[in-house]
Amino acid sequence: MLSAMKLMLTFFLSGIIACYGDNPNYDSIHKLLLVSFDGFRADYLKNYRLPHLQEFIEDGVLVEYVTNAFITKTFPNHYSIVTGLYEESHGIVSNEMYDKDTKKKFSQFNDKDPFWWNEATPIWITNQQQENRRSAAAMWPGTDVKINNTLSHFFMKYNYSVTFEERMESITMWLNNSNPPVTFATLYWEEPDASGHKYGPGNKENMRKVLEQVDNHIGSLIYKLKRLGLWENINVIITSDHGMTQCSPEKLIILDNCIGRGNYTLVDQTPVAAILPRNNKTYVYNLLKNCSTFMKVYLKEEIPNRFHYHHNKRIQPIILVADEGWTIVQNGSLTKLGDHGYDNALPSMHPFLAAHGPAFRKGYKKKTINNVDIYPMMCHILGLKPQPNNGTFSNTKCLLVDQWCINLPESIGIVIGVLLVLTTLTCLIIIMRNRISSPRPFSRLQLQEDDDPLIG
Numbered sequence: 074m075l076s077a078m079k080l081m082l083t084f085f086l087s088g089i090i091a092c093y094g095d096n097p098n099y100d101s102i103h104k105l106l107l108v109s110f111d112g113f114r115a116d117y118l119k120n121y122r123l124p125h126l127q128e129f130i131e132d133g134v135l136v137e138y139v140t141n142a143f144i145t146k147t148f149p150n151h152y153s154i155v156t157g158l159y160e161e162s163h164g165i166v167s168n169e170m171y172d173k174d175t176k177k178k179f180s181q182f183n184d185k186d187p188f189w190w191n192e193a194t195p196i197w198i199t200n201q202q203q204e205n206r207r208s209a210a211a212m213w214p215g216t217d218v219k220i221n222n223t224l225s226h227f228f229m230k231y232n233y234s235v236t237f238e239e240r241m242e243s244i245t246m247w248l249n250n251s252n253p254p255v256t257f258a259t260l261y262w263e264e265p266d267a268s269g270h271k272y273g274p275g276n277k278e279n280m281r282k283v284l285e286q287v288d289n290h291i292g293s294l295i296y297k298l299k300r301l302g303l304w305e306n307i308n309v310i311i312t313s314d315h316g317m318t319q320c321s322p323e324k325l326i327i328l329d330n331c332i333g334r335g336n337y338t339l340v341d342q343t344p345v346a347a348i349l350p351r352n353n354k355t356y357v358y359n360l361l362k363n364c365s366t367f368m369k370v371y372l373k374e375e376i377p378n379r380f381h382y383h384h385n386k387r388i389q390p391i392i393l394v395a396d397e398g399w400t401i402v403q404n405g406s407l408t409k410l411g412d413h414g415y416d417n418a419l420p421s422m423h424p425f426l427a428a429h430g431p432a433f434r435k436g437y438k439k440k441t442i443n444n445v446d447i448y449p450m451m452c453h454i455l456g457l458k459p460q461p462n463n464g465t466f467s468n469t470k471c472l473l474v475d476q477w478c479i480n481l482p483e484s485i486g487i488v489i490g491v492l493l494v495l496t497t498l499t500c501l502i503i504i505m506r507n508r509i510s511s512p513r514p515f516s517r518l519q520l521q522e523d524d525d526p527l528i529g
Protein backbone atom coordinates (compact mmCIF):
# COMPACT_ATOMS: atom_id res chain seq x y z
CA MET A 74 0.00 0.00 0.00
CA LEU A 75 2.90 2.32 0.87
CA SER A 76 4.44 1.84 -2.57
CA ALA A 77 1.07 2.63 -4.18
CA MET A 78 0.90 5.95 -2.32
CA LYS A 79 4.48 6.71 -3.27
CA LEU A 80 3.61 6.13 -6.92
CA MET A 81 0.60 8.46 -6.71
CA LEU A 82 2.65 11.16 -5.03
CA THR A 83 5.32 10.93 -7.74
CA PHE A 84 2.60 11.21 -10.35
CA PHE A 85 1.17 14.38 -8.82
CA LEU A 86 4.49 16.03 -8.16
CA SER A 87 5.85 15.36 -11.64
CA GLY A 88 2.84 17.26 -13.08
CA ILE A 89 3.28 20.16 -10.73
CA ILE A 90 7.07 20.39 -11.06
CA ALA A 91 6.72 20.34 -14.84
CA CYS A 92 4.65 23.50 -14.50
CA TYR A 93 6.68 25.12 -11.78
CA GLY A 94 9.89 25.79 -13.61
CA ASP A 95 13.50 25.64 -12.60
CA ASN A 96 14.64 28.98 -11.25
CA PRO A 97 13.88 29.38 -7.57
CA ASN A 98 16.39 32.23 -7.13
CA TYR A 99 14.43 34.68 -9.24
CA ASP A 100 14.70 38.24 -7.95
CA SER A 101 11.48 40.13 -8.59
CA ILE A 102 13.09 43.49 -9.44
CA HIS A 103 14.79 42.54 -12.66
CA LYS A 104 14.83 44.97 -15.55
CA LEU A 105 12.22 44.68 -18.27
CA LEU A 106 12.50 45.71 -21.91
CA LEU A 107 9.28 45.73 -23.92
CA VAL A 108 9.78 45.67 -27.69
CA SER A 109 7.12 46.10 -30.41
CA PHE A 110 7.55 45.34 -34.08
CA ASP A 111 4.47 46.99 -35.53
CA GLY A 112 2.11 44.79 -37.55
CA PHE A 113 3.89 41.47 -36.87
CA ARG A 114 1.14 38.98 -37.68
CA ALA A 115 1.23 35.83 -35.53
CA ASP A 116 1.58 33.37 -38.41
CA TYR A 117 4.67 35.09 -39.89
CA LEU A 118 6.48 33.06 -37.22
CA LYS A 119 5.36 29.80 -38.84
CA ASN A 120 5.68 30.87 -42.46
CA TYR A 121 9.05 32.61 -42.56
CA ARG A 122 12.58 31.80 -41.49
CA LEU A 123 13.37 33.89 -38.41
CA PRO A 124 16.44 32.25 -36.82
CA HIS A 125 17.20 34.91 -34.18
CA LEU A 126 13.62 35.11 -33.00
CA GLN A 127 13.34 31.30 -32.95
CA GLU A 128 16.47 31.05 -30.81
CA PHE A 129 15.04 33.68 -28.45
CA ILE A 130 11.83 31.62 -28.16
CA GLU A 131 13.57 28.27 -27.66
CA ASP A 132 15.25 29.65 -24.57
CA GLY A 133 12.12 31.51 -23.40
CA VAL A 134 8.36 31.45 -23.88
CA LEU A 135 5.99 31.91 -26.81
CA VAL A 136 2.32 32.89 -26.91
CA GLU A 137 1.29 31.76 -30.38
CA TYR A 138 -1.33 34.43 -30.83
CA VAL A 139 -2.41 37.41 -28.78
CA THR A 140 -6.03 38.57 -28.86
CA ASN A 141 -5.66 42.29 -29.25
CA ALA A 142 -8.18 45.05 -28.59
CA PHE A 143 -10.82 46.27 -31.01
CA ILE A 144 -10.22 48.33 -33.10
CA THR A 145 -7.05 46.56 -34.22
CA LYS A 146 -5.06 49.71 -34.97
CA THR A 147 -1.66 50.91 -33.81
CA PHE A 148 -2.15 53.67 -31.23
CA PRO A 149 -5.07 52.01 -29.41
CA ASN A 150 -3.33 48.64 -29.08
CA HIS A 151 0.02 50.02 -28.01
CA TYR A 152 -1.80 51.88 -25.24
CA SER A 153 -3.74 48.72 -24.25
CA ILE A 154 -0.47 46.81 -23.85
CA VAL A 155 1.02 49.39 -21.45
CA THR A 156 -2.17 50.11 -19.46
CA GLY A 157 -4.01 46.76 -19.47
CA LEU A 158 -7.16 48.62 -20.51
CA TYR A 159 -9.59 48.21 -23.38
CA GLU A 160 -9.79 51.17 -25.71
CA GLU A 161 -13.06 52.49 -24.27
CA SER A 162 -11.29 52.72 -20.88
CA HIS A 163 -7.92 54.21 -21.84
CA GLY A 164 -9.39 56.69 -24.29
CA ILE A 165 -7.14 56.18 -27.33
CA VAL A 166 -10.02 54.73 -29.34
CA SER A 167 -8.40 55.12 -32.77
CA ASN A 168 -5.51 56.58 -34.74
CA GLU A 169 -7.85 59.42 -35.74
CA MET A 170 -10.14 60.96 -33.12
CA TYR A 171 -12.39 63.92 -32.61
CA ASP A 172 -13.70 65.32 -29.33
CA LYS A 173 -17.01 67.08 -29.79
CA ASP A 174 -16.88 69.15 -26.58
CA THR A 175 -13.43 70.64 -27.04
CA LYS A 176 -13.39 70.37 -30.88
CA LYS A 177 -9.93 68.81 -30.55
CA LYS A 178 -8.57 66.45 -33.19
CA PHE A 179 -6.07 63.63 -32.80
CA SER A 180 -4.05 61.96 -35.53
CA GLN A 181 -0.76 60.11 -35.94
CA PHE A 182 0.85 63.44 -36.80
CA ASN A 183 -0.95 65.43 -34.11
CA ASP A 184 -0.75 63.23 -31.03
CA LYS A 185 1.12 65.33 -28.46
CA ASP A 186 -1.80 66.84 -26.53
CA PRO A 187 -1.91 65.12 -23.10
CA PHE A 188 -5.70 65.55 -23.19
CA TRP A 189 -5.96 62.37 -25.26
CA TRP A 190 -3.69 60.25 -23.07
CA ASN A 191 -4.69 61.34 -19.57
CA GLU A 192 -7.56 58.86 -19.14
CA ALA A 193 -5.02 56.19 -18.18
CA THR A 194 -1.61 55.86 -16.51
CA PRO A 195 0.86 53.81 -18.55
CA ILE A 196 3.35 51.51 -16.88
CA TRP A 197 6.38 53.74 -17.52
CA ILE A 198 4.83 56.34 -15.20
CA THR A 199 3.74 53.86 -12.50
CA ASN A 200 7.30 52.47 -12.58
CA GLN A 201 8.76 55.92 -11.90
CA GLN A 202 6.37 56.53 -9.03
CA GLN A 203 8.25 53.81 -7.15
CA GLU A 204 11.24 55.14 -5.29
CA ASN A 205 14.57 55.10 -7.06
CA ARG A 206 13.39 53.83 -10.44
CA ARG A 207 13.43 55.25 -13.90
CA SER A 208 11.83 54.41 -17.23
CA ALA A 209 13.26 54.82 -20.73
CA ALA A 210 11.50 54.83 -24.08
CA ALA A 211 12.50 54.70 -27.71
CA MET A 212 9.44 55.88 -29.66
CA TRP A 213 6.68 53.69 -28.17
CA PRO A 214 3.46 55.63 -28.92
CA GLY A 215 2.72 58.12 -26.14
CA THR A 216 6.17 58.09 -24.57
CA ASP A 217 7.00 61.59 -25.82
CA VAL A 218 3.82 63.05 -24.27
CA LYS A 219 3.57 64.43 -20.74
CA ILE A 220 0.86 62.07 -19.47
CA ASN A 221 -0.62 62.98 -16.08
CA ASN A 222 2.14 65.57 -15.88
CA THR A 223 4.94 62.99 -16.11
CA LEU A 224 7.35 62.00 -18.87
CA SER A 225 9.46 58.90 -19.12
CA HIS A 226 12.83 59.93 -17.61
CA PHE A 227 14.60 59.07 -20.87
CA PHE A 228 12.72 59.29 -24.14
CA MET A 229 13.13 60.07 -27.84
CA LYS A 230 10.87 62.43 -29.72
CA TYR A 231 9.04 60.40 -32.34
CA ASN A 232 10.70 60.54 -35.74
CA TYR A 233 10.20 57.67 -38.17
CA SER A 234 13.49 58.39 -39.94
CA VAL A 235 15.56 57.47 -36.85
CA THR A 236 17.04 54.03 -37.61
CA PHE A 237 16.52 50.91 -35.52
CA GLU A 238 20.22 50.95 -34.62
CA GLU A 239 19.97 54.50 -33.21
CA ARG A 240 16.91 53.61 -31.14
CA MET A 241 18.60 50.44 -29.91
CA GLU A 242 21.83 52.28 -29.01
CA SER A 243 19.91 54.81 -26.90
CA ILE A 244 17.72 52.31 -25.10
CA THR A 245 20.57 49.92 -24.26
CA MET A 246 22.77 52.82 -23.11
CA TRP A 247 20.00 54.02 -20.77
CA LEU A 248 19.41 50.49 -19.50
CA ASN A 249 23.11 50.09 -18.81
CA ASN A 250 24.34 53.38 -17.41
CA SER A 251 21.80 55.27 -15.42
CA ASN A 252 21.80 55.77 -11.70
CA PRO A 253 19.16 55.37 -10.29
CA PRO A 254 18.58 52.37 -12.53
CA VAL A 255 16.27 52.20 -15.51
CA THR A 256 14.08 49.21 -14.65
CA PHE A 257 11.52 49.54 -17.45
CA ALA A 258 12.23 50.37 -21.09
CA THR A 259 10.28 50.28 -24.35
CA LEU A 260 11.43 50.08 -27.95
CA TYR A 261 9.24 50.52 -31.03
CA TRP A 262 9.92 49.78 -34.70
CA GLU A 263 7.61 50.50 -37.68
CA GLU A 264 8.21 47.24 -39.57
CA PRO A 265 6.82 44.84 -40.74
CA ASP A 266 3.70 47.09 -40.67
CA ALA A 267 4.91 49.58 -43.29
CA SER A 268 5.78 46.82 -45.80
CA GLY A 269 2.58 44.93 -44.96
CA HIS A 270 0.55 48.00 -45.97
CA LYS A 271 2.63 48.68 -49.06
CA TYR A 272 2.84 45.19 -50.59
CA GLY A 273 0.11 43.28 -48.76
CA PRO A 274 0.91 40.22 -46.62
CA GLY A 275 0.24 38.02 -49.66
CA ASN A 276 3.41 39.31 -51.32
CA LYS A 277 5.68 36.57 -49.95
CA GLU A 278 8.91 37.80 -51.53
CA ASN A 279 8.72 41.34 -50.12
CA MET A 280 7.46 40.14 -46.75
CA ARG A 281 10.34 37.64 -46.60
CA LYS A 282 12.80 40.51 -47.15
CA VAL A 283 11.37 42.79 -44.48
CA LEU A 284 10.98 39.95 -41.96
CA GLU A 285 14.60 39.01 -42.51
CA GLN A 286 15.51 42.61 -41.60
CA VAL A 287 13.28 42.50 -38.51
CA ASP A 288 14.93 39.22 -37.49
CA ASN A 289 18.37 40.78 -37.94
CA HIS A 290 17.29 43.66 -35.69
CA ILE A 291 16.35 41.10 -33.03
CA GLY A 292 19.74 39.45 -33.52
CA SER A 293 21.62 42.72 -33.08
CA LEU A 294 19.57 43.64 -30.00
CA ILE A 295 20.44 40.31 -28.35
CA TYR A 296 24.10 40.72 -29.34
CA LYS A 297 24.17 44.24 -27.89
CA LEU A 298 22.57 43.16 -24.60
CA LYS A 299 25.07 40.29 -24.34
CA ARG A 300 28.03 42.56 -25.03
CA LEU A 301 26.91 44.95 -22.30
CA GLY A 302 26.54 42.08 -19.85
CA LEU A 303 22.80 42.73 -19.50
CA TRP A 304 21.46 39.64 -21.26
CA GLU A 305 21.39 37.21 -18.33
CA ASN A 306 19.59 39.60 -15.99
CA ILE A 307 17.14 41.40 -18.22
CA ASN A 308 13.63 40.30 -19.15
CA VAL A 309 12.79 41.01 -22.77
CA ILE A 310 9.26 40.85 -24.22
CA ILE A 311 8.93 40.97 -28.01
CA THR A 312 5.40 41.51 -29.24
CA SER A 313 3.27 43.58 -31.58
CA ASP A 314 0.06 45.57 -31.77
CA HIS A 315 -1.85 43.79 -34.55
CA GLY A 316 -1.61 41.64 -37.68
CA MET A 317 -2.33 42.44 -41.32
CA THR A 318 -4.63 41.21 -44.08
CA GLN A 319 -4.61 41.40 -47.86
CA CYS A 320 -6.78 44.09 -49.49
CA SER A 321 -7.89 44.27 -53.10
CA PRO A 322 -9.14 46.92 -55.57
CA GLU A 323 -12.13 44.63 -56.18
CA LYS A 324 -13.15 44.90 -52.53
CA LEU A 325 -14.11 48.55 -52.19
CA ILE A 326 -17.09 49.96 -50.30
CA ILE A 327 -17.78 53.40 -51.79
CA LEU A 328 -19.72 55.61 -49.37
CA ASP A 329 -20.43 58.32 -51.97
CA ASN A 330 -22.64 55.79 -53.78
CA CYS A 331 -24.86 55.57 -50.70
CA ILE A 332 -24.84 58.93 -48.93
CA GLY A 333 -24.01 62.57 -49.64
CA ARG A 334 -20.91 63.88 -47.88
CA GLY A 335 -22.85 66.85 -46.49
CA ASN A 336 -24.72 64.52 -44.12
CA TYR A 337 -21.79 63.45 -41.99
CA THR A 338 -18.17 63.95 -40.94
CA LEU A 339 -15.82 61.03 -41.51
CA VAL A 340 -13.77 61.10 -38.29
CA ASP A 341 -11.87 57.86 -38.82
CA GLN A 342 -11.13 55.93 -42.01
CA THR A 343 -11.19 52.31 -43.10
CA PRO A 344 -11.59 49.51 -42.11
CA VAL A 345 -13.49 50.80 -39.08
CA ALA A 346 -14.95 54.13 -40.11
CA ALA A 347 -16.24 56.53 -37.45
CA ILE A 348 -19.23 58.57 -38.59
CA LEU A 349 -20.42 61.77 -36.93
CA PRO A 350 -23.85 62.64 -38.43
CA ARG A 351 -24.39 66.36 -39.08
CA ASN A 352 -28.15 66.49 -38.39
CA ASN A 353 -30.36 63.44 -38.56
CA LYS A 354 -28.62 60.37 -37.11
CA THR A 355 -31.39 57.91 -38.08
CA TYR A 356 -31.40 59.13 -41.68
CA VAL A 357 -27.61 58.70 -41.96
CA TYR A 358 -27.78 55.30 -40.26
CA ASN A 359 -30.52 54.02 -42.61
CA LEU A 360 -28.61 55.08 -45.73
CA LEU A 361 -25.41 53.45 -44.49
CA LYS A 362 -27.18 50.31 -43.25
CA ASN A 363 -28.12 49.41 -46.82
CA CYS A 364 -24.83 50.49 -48.39
CA SER A 365 -22.93 47.19 -48.61
CA THR A 366 -23.29 43.56 -47.58
CA PHE A 367 -19.56 43.54 -46.79
CA MET A 368 -19.80 46.09 -43.98
CA LYS A 369 -21.50 46.04 -40.56
CA VAL A 370 -23.14 49.29 -39.52
CA TYR A 371 -23.60 49.90 -35.80
CA LEU A 372 -25.19 52.67 -33.83
CA LYS A 373 -22.87 53.29 -30.89
CA GLU A 374 -25.35 51.64 -28.50
CA GLU A 375 -25.54 48.52 -30.71
CA ILE A 376 -21.79 47.79 -30.84
CA PRO A 377 -21.34 44.16 -29.68
CA ASN A 378 -20.20 43.80 -26.05
CA ARG A 379 -17.30 41.56 -27.07
CA PHE A 380 -15.61 44.60 -28.66
CA HIS A 381 -15.52 46.48 -25.32
CA TYR A 382 -15.91 49.53 -27.51
CA HIS A 383 -18.77 51.64 -26.27
CA HIS A 384 -18.19 53.57 -23.05
CA ASN A 385 -16.25 56.56 -24.28
CA LYS A 386 -17.41 59.83 -25.74
CA ARG A 387 -14.65 59.70 -28.34
CA ILE A 388 -16.42 56.72 -29.95
CA GLN A 389 -18.64 58.31 -32.59
CA PRO A 390 -22.45 57.79 -32.89
CA ILE A 391 -22.13 55.39 -35.87
CA ILE A 392 -19.28 53.02 -36.70
CA LEU A 393 -18.81 50.98 -39.87
CA VAL A 394 -16.82 47.76 -39.69
CA ALA A 395 -15.66 46.36 -43.03
CA ASP A 396 -15.43 42.59 -43.55
CA GLU A 397 -11.91 41.18 -43.73
CA GLY A 398 -10.03 42.46 -46.77
CA TRP A 399 -12.64 45.10 -47.67
CA THR A 400 -11.78 48.81 -47.76
CA ILE A 401 -14.17 51.69 -47.01
CA VAL A 402 -13.61 54.82 -49.12
CA GLN A 403 -15.69 57.90 -49.81
CA ASN A 404 -14.61 57.71 -53.41
CA GLY A 405 -11.48 56.86 -55.35
CA SER A 406 -9.27 53.83 -55.38
CA LEU A 407 -7.34 51.52 -53.09
CA THR A 408 -4.22 53.07 -51.53
CA LYS A 409 -2.98 50.15 -49.37
CA LEU A 410 -2.59 46.53 -50.41
CA GLY A 411 -2.59 45.42 -46.78
CA ASP A 412 -4.53 46.73 -43.80
CA HIS A 413 -5.60 46.10 -40.20
CA GLY A 414 -8.18 47.51 -37.84
CA TYR A 415 -10.75 44.77 -38.55
CA ASP A 416 -12.64 42.57 -36.05
CA ASN A 417 -10.23 41.39 -33.35
CA ALA A 418 -11.66 37.84 -33.58
CA LEU A 419 -9.97 37.41 -36.99
CA PRO A 420 -6.74 35.34 -36.81
CA SER A 421 -5.11 37.66 -39.37
CA MET A 422 -5.42 40.56 -36.89
CA HIS A 423 -3.53 38.75 -34.11
CA PRO A 424 0.09 39.40 -33.20
CA PHE A 425 2.30 37.03 -31.13
CA LEU A 426 4.29 37.42 -27.94
CA ALA A 427 7.68 35.98 -27.07
CA ALA A 428 9.64 36.58 -23.88
CA HIS A 429 13.03 35.68 -22.48
CA GLY A 430 14.80 36.29 -19.20
CA PRO A 431 15.05 35.29 -15.55
CA ALA A 432 11.32 35.88 -14.94
CA PHE A 433 10.26 33.53 -17.73
CA ARG A 434 10.21 29.78 -18.11
CA LYS A 435 12.36 28.18 -20.77
CA GLY A 436 10.94 26.41 -23.79
CA TYR A 437 7.30 26.92 -22.84
CA LYS A 438 4.56 27.53 -25.40
CA LYS A 439 1.05 28.76 -24.80
CA LYS A 440 -1.77 29.12 -27.31
CA THR A 441 -3.15 32.55 -26.43
CA ILE A 442 -3.56 35.44 -24.01
CA ASN A 443 -5.24 38.84 -24.36
CA ASN A 444 -3.04 41.85 -24.90
CA VAL A 445 -4.56 43.47 -21.79
CA ASP A 446 -3.09 40.55 -19.79
CA ILE A 447 0.45 41.71 -20.60
CA TYR A 448 0.16 44.72 -18.26
CA PRO A 449 -0.50 42.85 -14.98
CA MET A 450 2.26 40.39 -15.94
CA MET A 451 4.74 43.25 -16.45
CA CYS A 452 3.70 44.84 -13.14
CA HIS A 453 4.33 41.51 -11.43
CA ILE A 454 7.80 41.22 -12.96
CA LEU A 455 8.67 44.77 -11.87
CA GLY A 456 7.08 44.35 -8.44
CA LEU A 457 4.62 47.19 -9.11
CA LYS A 458 1.08 47.50 -7.82
CA PRO A 459 -1.02 47.58 -11.01
CA GLN A 460 -3.48 50.37 -11.73
CA PRO A 461 -7.09 49.15 -12.18
CA ASN A 462 -7.12 47.23 -15.48
CA ASN A 463 -9.01 44.77 -17.70
CA GLY A 464 -6.23 42.16 -17.73
CA THR A 465 -6.14 38.79 -15.96
CA PHE A 466 -2.83 37.97 -14.33
CA SER A 467 -3.62 34.24 -14.03
CA ASN A 468 -3.72 33.97 -17.86
CA THR A 469 0.03 34.59 -17.91
CA LYS A 470 1.05 32.53 -14.85
CA CYS A 471 2.30 29.60 -16.94
CA LEU A 472 4.83 31.90 -18.61
CA LEU A 473 6.49 32.83 -15.30
CA VAL A 474 8.97 30.77 -13.30
CA ASP A 475 7.81 31.99 -9.90
CA GLN A 476 4.16 31.05 -10.37
CA TRP A 477 2.22 27.86 -9.73
CA CYS A 478 0.70 26.79 -12.98
CA ILE A 479 -1.60 23.89 -13.69
CA ASN A 480 -3.37 24.25 -16.98
CA LEU A 481 -6.57 22.38 -17.84
CA PRO A 482 -5.29 19.64 -20.23
CA GLU A 483 -2.46 18.77 -17.84
CA SER A 484 -4.86 18.66 -14.86
CA ILE A 485 -7.25 16.36 -16.75
CA GLY A 486 -4.30 14.13 -17.70
CA ILE A 487 -3.16 13.92 -14.09
CA VAL A 488 -6.68 13.07 -12.80
CA ILE A 489 -7.16 10.33 -15.45
CA GLY A 490 -3.69 8.96 -14.70
CA VAL A 491 -4.36 8.82 -10.97
CA LEU A 492 -7.74 7.11 -11.53
CA LEU A 493 -6.11 4.49 -13.76
CA VAL A 494 -3.41 3.80 -11.18
CA LEU A 495 -6.01 3.54 -8.38
CA THR A 496 -8.20 1.16 -10.41
CA THR A 497 -5.24 -1.10 -11.25
CA LEU A 498 -4.12 -1.14 -7.63
CA THR A 499 -7.61 -1.94 -6.36
CA CYS A 500 -7.87 -4.87 -8.81
CA LEU A 501 -4.45 -6.17 -7.75
CA ILE A 502 -5.36 -5.95 -4.07
CA ILE A 503 -8.65 -7.84 -4.63
CA ILE A 504 -6.89 -10.62 -6.56
CA MET A 505 -4.14 -10.93 -3.92
CA ARG A 506 -6.71 -11.07 -1.10
CA ASN A 507 -8.69 -13.83 -2.80
CA ARG A 508 -5.53 -15.86 -3.14
CA ILE A 509 -4.54 -15.46 0.50
CA SER A 510 -7.99 -15.83 2.15
CA SER A 511 -9.20 -18.96 0.27
CA PRO A 512 -6.37 -21.58 0.08
CA ARG A 513 -7.26 -24.89 -1.68
CA PRO A 514 -7.96 -27.53 1.00
CA PHE A 515 -5.54 -30.51 1.08
CA SER A 516 -7.03 -33.71 -0.36
CA ARG A 517 -5.37 -37.07 -0.76
CA LEU A 518 -5.19 -38.46 -4.23
CA GLN A 519 -7.66 -41.37 -4.49
CA LEU A 520 -7.02 -44.27 -6.79
CA GLN A 521 -9.96 -45.65 -8.70
CA GLU A 522 -10.57 -49.36 -8.37
CA ASP A 523 -9.94 -50.11 -12.01
CA ASP A 524 -6.69 -48.13 -12.11
CA ASP A 525 -3.59 -50.28 -12.29
CA PRO A 526 -1.30 -49.55 -9.40
CA LEU A 527 2.17 -48.64 -10.63
CA ILE A 528 3.86 -50.79 -8.07
CA GLY A 529 2.39 -54.17 -7.59
Ligand SMILES: [Zn+2]
Binds near residue numbers: 112147266267270413
Ligand atom coordinates in the same frame (compact mmCIF):
# COMPACT_ATOMS: atom_id res chain seq x y z
ZN1 LIG B 1 -0.45 49.96 -39.80
